[in-house]
Amino acid sequence: MRIWSRFLYAGQKTFSASSRGRWAGLVEIGIASILILGGFVFFVAILAIQYLFSDSAQQTWAYTTVQLVIRITLATLALGIGMYRLFAALLKVNTSQERRLAMASAAGETESFSDGRGNEIDLPSVPKPIKPPVRGQKLPWRLVGRRRNYGWLFLSGVAMLASLTMATLSTARFSFSFRESLDWAALAIAVFSSAIGVWSSVTFFRHALRLAAFGPTTLEISDFPLIPGRKYRILLRQPGRFRFKLLNVLLICEEITTFTRGTDIQTERRTVEEHRLMRQRGVNVTTQEPFESEFEFEMPASSFHSFVSKNNQVQWKIVVQTLAKGWPQFEQTFPVVVCPPGASAS
Amino acid sequence: MAQDYLACVCTVEPFDCSIKAIESSVLWATEGKGDQDIGVHFFERKTFEEKDSASREKIEFAVATRLPSSPLSYRGEILKINWMVSLRVFLTDDSEFKFEFPFRVVGSPEHA
Numbered sequence: 001m002r003i004w005s006r007f008l009y010a011g012q013k014t015f016s017a018s019s020r021g022r023w024a025g026l027v028e029i030g031i032a033s034i035l036i037l038g039g040f041v042f043f044v045a046i047l048a049i050q051y052l053f054s055d056s057a058q059q060t061w062a063y064t065t066v067q068l069v070i071r072i073t074l075a076t077l078a079l080g081i082g083m084y085r086l087f088a089a090l091l092k093v094n095t096s097q098e099r100r101l102a103m104a105s106a107a108g109e110t111e112s113f114s115d116g117r118g119n120e121i122d123l124p125s126v127p128k129p130i131k132p133p134v135r136g137q138k139l140p141w142r143l144v145g146r147r148r149n150y151g152w153l154f155l156s157g158v159a160m161l162a163s164l165t166m167a168t169l170s171t172a173r174f175s176f177s178f179r180e181s182l183d184w185a186a187l188a189i190a191v192f193s194s195a196i197g198v199w200s201s202v203t204f205f206r207h208a209l210r211l212a213a214f215g216p217t218t219l220e221i222s223d224f225p226l227i228p229g230r231k232y233r234i235l236l237r238q239p240g241r242f243r244f245k246l247l248n249v250l251l252i253c254e255e256i257t258t259f260t261r262g263t264d265i266q267t268e269r270r271t272v273e274e275h276r277l278m279r280q281r282g283v284n285v286t287t288q289e290p291f292e293s294e295f296e297f298e299m300p301a302s303s304f305h306s307f308v309s310k311n312n313q314v315q316w317k318i319v320v321q322t323l324a325k326g327w328p329q330f331e332q333t334f335p336v337v338v339c340p341p342g343a344s345a346s
Numbered sequence: 347m348a349q350d351y352l353a354c355v356c357t358v359e360p361f362d363c364s365i366k367a368i369e370s371s372v373l374w375a376t377e378g379k380g381d382q383d384i385g386v387h388f389f390e391r392k393t394f395e396e397k398d399s400a401s402r403e404k405i406e407f408a409v410a411t412r413l414p415s416s417p418l419s420y421r422g423e424i425l426k427i428n429w430m431v432s433l434r435v436f437l438t439d440d441s442e443f444k445f446e447f448p449f450r451v452v453g454s455p456e457h458a
Contacts, residue, residue, distance in 0.1 A: 125385060125417040228453070255425045257380025268379055270424050304420050305453075309383035312376045312425050340348060340416050342454035 028085065029212055033205055035082025040161060043075035044168045086208065127308040129225070129337050136220035138294075139235050143219045143318065143334040153207040159200035166193035210327060215239030215290065217320045217332040225337040226316070229301040234277065236320065239290035247291070248321040249278040253303065256313040275300065277318070305340040347454045348418060353410040354447075358435055364402045367393040369434040370409045374417055374451075379424040387414060396438055419450040 136142035170190035177183035215238065222233040236249060253273035259266055277297045285291045307314040318334040358368060372388035388411040409431055420427040431447040 122414075123416045124387075124414050255378075255422050257378060257424050259380050268424060272423050304422070305416060305418065307417050307420070307427070309376060309385065311381040311383050312378070314420070314422070314425065340418050340453045342348065342415075 026209065029205070029209055032082045032085035033208070035078050036086065037082075037164075037201070039075045039078030039080075039082055041164060041168060043072065043079060044165050045172070046071050046075060048169050048172045123305075123339060125307050125309060126339060127306055127313075127337065130335065133221070133224050136235070139220035139222050139233060141221045141224045143221060143224075143336065145217065145219070145332050145334045153204065153211065156200045156203035156207060160197060160204050163193045163197035163200055167197050210330065213240055213242045213324070213327065214322060214330045215241075215285075217322075219318060219320070219334050225306075225339045226299050227339050228299050228303040228305075228341050231296055231298045233294060233296050234318075235292065235294045236278065237290050237292050238285055238320070238322065240285045242324045242327065243282070243284045244291075244322050244324040245282060246321075246323040247278075247280045247283065248276065248319075248323075249295075250319045250321065251275040251277055251297070251299075252317050252319055254313075254315045254317070256315060258311045273300070273303065299338070301341075303338060306337045348413055348415050348451055349454050351410065351412050352431075352449075353408060354431060355406060355408050356431075356433060357404060357406050358433070359404040360402060360437075364396060364438045365394055365405065365435060366396070366438045367391060367436040368405065368407070369432075369436075370407070371432045371434075372409065372411050372413075372429070373432055374419075374427055374429045377426040377428055378422070385417070387411065413451055415454075417451075418453055 131144035133141040133143050167190050170186045170193060174183050174186040174190055177186060218237040220235040220237075223230070226232065234249070238244075238247065251274070252271055255270050255272050257268050259268070275297070278293060278295045280291075280293060283291050303316075304314055306316055316336050316338045318336055320332045320334075322330045322332075324330070352372065356370060358365065369389070369391045371386050371390070373384055373386045375385075376383045388409065390409070392405075392407065417427050419429055429449055429451045431449070433445040433447075435443045435445070437443075
């Protein structure tokens with residue numbers, strides 16, 4: 001794997017500067033994935049055969065304990081190395097120096113709502129920021145975005161392992177049923193679980209690749225919280241391993257209401273304002289040279305402030321949408337708090 | 347305007363009945379698709395004895411409070427926030443009447 005990575009990073013003419021990094025990432029994740037899958041299938045096969053032949057005279061595969069231990073060790077090693085390489089590849093892109101700084105700074109922040117200059121503001125019904133901004137590097141504040149969604153990665157990973165286990169076991173069961181009567185139920189289960197296994201594997205690796213390709217977006221802002229009518233500077237930083245077709249930065253206001261219908265509690269969201277803050281087309285992004293853009297925007301004077309009550313909310317957020325060739329749209333959300341104009345510190 | 351002083355005089359004149367109590371409040375209430383939320387900013391209750399002659403006469407009283415910085419009045423798509431002075435009059439025969447006087451709260455000019 002290292003040889004492949006070195007080859008891809010070493011400036012071979014076959015690849016452009018940007019695509020080399022991207023291909024290296026793909027190869028790293030691909031090889032790690034093969035190791036995980038191979039190790040897992042090998043492991044399950046050992047257990048299945050051991051189980052199926054546990055009281056058979058034709059115990060050939062797991063004949064001695066030593067052989068069994070060696071095989072299990074090999075399978076575990078492949079699985080472990082693969083998982084380590086996969087997470088290392090993901091972390092390489094997902095944990096930037098800036099993110100670590102943000103996390104370290106966030107730990108020291110109090111929950112009190114500050115006007116950005118250390119003054120407490122008495123603003124009933126205006127929510128305190130869930131994740132207060134932290135000190136930025138170029139601009140005073142750095143917005144802390146919503147955590148990236150690893151739910152599908154986790155779910156598809158579990159589904160992949162479960163279905164492949166089921167497929168391996170039922171295939172083995174069907175294979176050994178040749179000696180007696182054919183076990184068609186085992187064959188049906190094998191086909192069904194293999195189909196789920198293929199689907200969940202594709203989903204898993206697609207999400208893993210996407211997380212590896214799109215680095216964490218960072219947004220720094222000149223002042224916080226936002227106040228209608230004022231101007232702000234924003235610095236956007238986007239690392240990764242891809243060439244994006246389109247990058248959009250939007251300021252969005254949503255109304256969120258919760259209501260009871262019979263015994264159900266339902267929630268409705270409606271976007272009531274959407275302002276485009278920045279748009280950029282066709283830029284190469286690498287882990288070494290992230291995309292950076294600094295721009296200014298004015299908070300619309302007529303904007304309503306952030307609001308929260310038991311069943312109703314007005315939420316503001318900055319959304320960075322990235323559209324890259326061959327990838328589904330990727331979004332990173334940064335909740336912001338908008339205060340009413342003229343709100344003064346107590 | 348937010349943070350300004352709100353002062354008003356309310357007059358309640360009963361006809362052929364006597365008042366047991368009057369509650370006055372300054373509050374905001376949401377309106378729209380979601381379940382209603384209410385935030386009471388000011389509340390005062392005046393009670394009258396049944397034998398008290400004042401309970402059958404015209405009653406005048408003031409409602410005065412400094413408005414908060416937020417929430418401001420809002421008219422969104424699925425959510426509205428309305429401010430109002432609300433009066434609830436309780437009669438001695440256990441009936442009650444509610445009167446609402448809406449007003450708007452807007453943001454004060456920046457002095458930061």
